[in-house]
Amino acid sequence: MGGNGQRRLRGVSAVLSLILLAGLGATSAAGAATEGSATPAVACSLSLGSGGARGEHSRQEIRATVPPSITPTWTTEHVYTAGGPWMSSRFQYEPGPAGGGHADGWVAVGDGLYRSQYNTDENQQLVGRPIYRRVGGGWGMFRAFEESQYVDASFDRTNEYALRNQDGTLFRWTVDAKGGWHKAGTAAGFSAVKAMALISKTRTYDTFLANTHSGGLYTIHIPTKLPMKPVVKVVRKSTWQGFDTLIAQGCGNGVLLLGINRDTEVAYLYAVGHANGTATPIQNRGKLPATLTPSTYFRWGYIPDLDRFGGE
Template sequence: MKLQRLALVLAGVGLLASTATTTASATSTASAARGSAAAATENCGSSVVWPTKANVVDTVDIGAHKPPRLVYPPYVYSKFFATRFMDRWYLAWNAAGTQYYAFGLFLLGSNLYRQTTVLSGRSPAQSTAVRVGTGWASFTSIATSNYPLKGSRPAYLYGLNSNGNLYRYAPNGTGYKSAGSFAGFKGFKTMTMISEEMTYDTLLMTTKAGALYTIHIPTTTKAKPVVRLIRKSGWAAYESLVVNKCGVNGATIITAVDHDTDTGYQYGFSKFNGTATATMSYGKIPATFNGTNHAALTGFQFLLLAE
């Protein structure tokens, strides 16, 4: 991955000033702060990363626009692993700013792995993985909250299980320990994180029947999730949901991917408020999403705030 493309990704999620380059300014999130679904058009973007059946990772940069526009077309990112589900890739860099890398979690077989991919402007990216958990065969989807303020709250890992439970885990050394479970998710299909605050996390989830819900989960140990319907139907075809935010209080951009047709569609959402949530369909993305699953490529300091 060329470093200039990495800079564009970081600019798109608010880690670099929007005036840094002409290209980066095209993904500025400033005018999206009004919070409407339409406000994101042409003012922010998203990067989607996916592992293919050939065990390489591809990625594409998309501008929020009606119809969606490719900022950069799909390109090979690195050799990778035969994952069956992958969570967000978090971009980071060393203190000298000379080495960039991405990290995240994925499921492979019955195991949970943490991957690190070192990026270079002169040679292909290199990915390595370490097993951090076993017993994950019955989990169909994972999502992480990323709250990097040390000592404030755990950066939870959530796992959707085929038994109908949603499990929560907290970091424990190099692995994870149980932090509770929630029943009532038997009919749900896939999920992604849309908000990570000091006192709660919020997941966006679809059901097998095609409904779309938010799952608001307080960070206190015994608190129960608040489940709110967003749409009754229309989401059954999508196996992957990829989220990007346009500023702190701006629109949420969702890339929804249909694995049966290798197609992706872009949507803009206002602040999530049950069935009153405003939604705009930007349309089909002009790219082939030939992955086994799809995730966001985003900066590790970029929080998903204000659901």
């Protein structure tokens, strides 16, 4: 495996932090979902990204009203060649001082995985050419990929996760300061998983929320220490099989969860409280008032210092 591309500088200015929070839907302390509750204030929102067949990258803001509301925000054309990526991690968008910005994330194109980076102007259109750094082949055998980067004032770790199609094996790698990948364990037994979304990341563990083909909804708690031994807990036993894609955004002590059905091109938004097995509160905020045409969907996230999740 190769490198993950240039690390973005941390410790951004307060001005840029405020711009980012305003642009990507921050949750105010007063409006956050409290622990044991699945009721977010309107301030909670999720930035939905998509990579379309024309090679464009788009962002839409989904707010946790009832029913949820959705606002198109921008489309950046010609990021990829026609067809675009078929799998994506979350993407980070960091605003620049002149009104443009920098986008950074992982995509699978063909059989390769690439670190994808590009700059935009004040209208979110390309400036220069996108950069793609290949991390090797064989990625056609995977069906899900996500990056978990946890950063605080004295600590920085990056874990990469991928779920293999053939046998449901979950892979993990750690990434060092120079961008080198290192194997950090595998775990078998996830062949029933249909989709998964990151809901927690701390110094010592990551947690995913996953649905299965039979309809169950589970948390997968993964300690960062070796050996890799996930702990799986049931959240709901049925009715969740319809979603092909799950996307989560932190909201107080829980998350907003978007479930997308590719066959019917519809999506539903849920407020999920702090994970506690079958006692986890889940509130259906309703169906999105939009048709989600076939695309590769992902989450637009914050810079790592601000991209907090406390879903478990």
